[in-house]
Amino acid sequence: MKRSVMSQKIGFFILSLCIITTLFFLGIILYFITVRGLKVISWEFLTQAPRNGMTEGGVAPAIIGTFYLTLGAILFALPLGLACAIYLTEYTPKNTVVNILRISINTLAGVPSVVFGLFGLAVFVKFFNFGVSILSGSLTLGILILPGIISASQEALTAIPHSFREASLALGATKWQTIRRIVLPASLPGILTGVILSIGRAAGETAPILFTAAAFYIRGYPDSVFSEVMALPYHIYGLMTEGTFPEKQTQIAYGCALILMLLVLLISAVAIYFRQKQRRVHYG
């Protein structure tokens, strides 16, 4: 066999080995969480509040809390991030100032999440006096996912061919009409991909809501954005580190983990549905 053919075969072999390893770990995670989580999941688990020091009943308040926190974070970060991305890609010339802005945003993405938690405590909880609440937690999570949304949106916007913009301008459309009616719809699939990734991030983070939104146990359900809430990731953390019945608590923690995964999947599915719909309309 020729050397070049041989080295190609070895290359492909290594590549496929890598993908198999990755899939193996993904499969194992899904398998363990599902098998262990399914043991405790029941209708009661999904719809009831915890009882008997977290060892019985369900985790409904935590599911609802995580849902609100994630939704709030997206509602805050998506419009803001998208507006920043539009400004940076469409309205500013490519110069040093913009580059510095870009680098700052990327740096923000690298800040550890617990630092965002402390920031949220100082700014939203204390300074704005929102208290430990859904609002403070959502805003903190929102800032956490903001850099991701901005860079995904920027990428999606710059991927739109210049020829679309030219065609629109040549028809007598203004720059804003061009952005709103041509560039944004065409880049929506890419933007939604950023949103989907952010949903997973926001739903799963524990540190940012530790001091800003979450409590281990709350009687009843949140009734306003100023309510303190239970949240799935923090509930898992609490179950594994506190309490007096570790065996029972560990099982419930796996149940929570499975539900958290399903919740992220569900919210992402909505975004994926919109993305597919948009792709069909636009690209046939």
Added chain:
Amino acid sequence: MDKHEVQIRVSNLNFFYGKTCALKNINMDIYKKKITAIIGPSGCGKSTLIRLFNRMNDLVLNSRVEGHIYIDGEDILSAKTDVVELRRKVGMVFQKPNPFPKSIYRNISYGLEVNNVKNKKYIEEKVIDSLKNSALWEEVKDRLNESALMLSGGQQQRLCIARCLAVEPEVILFDEPCASLDPISTRKIEELITELKKQYTIVIVTHNMQQAARVSDYTAFLYLGELVEYGTTEKLFTVPENPKTEEYLSGKFG
């Protein structure tokens, strides 16, 4: 040459990309409801010139323009020109077909919508009219709601022409409209351009000399940013005055 009405008058025009001078002292009159072809080797400034007619070069950073371009007597290079208004009057078809990633119908209605046409019935009539006038109607009448990206390259280019016709321009600029098309699609576009002459003033940039000879009434030969020769197509192709033109036409360079 001056028995026709002038639509576009270019006067002492210079254009710079940074420090490079891309167009040097261009003077020419473009006539109403005639087809004017601009030919010349790659990089001679043909596209640059017609992209000034609808101020498309405004988008180019570090560019500078001197001189005047009058369209119907108005200097469109002046700072007071409403560029949006100008582009409505001077349409453009680009080198590569660039339909929007929208349905066939919406590709054409878009130009009307951004120009604040609200009447649905009028828009619908206009869409059908434009498709008929661009010889595309028969091929797409049953699938107006399909994505325009499903069409072939030649169909896409005719859709771009339809899109341009819908906003009722007076002048249509074609920037090498057949450069990426096969011979059959090219012939269809050429027939269409000839047909459109009845209603519109047409300027077409092409590097294809035969195409210029086939479709145009007037031809301008541009070389290294200078207008070497400009006259009726018949004269320029048969008895060119400038030796440079003759050399180019006979394929000695280009």
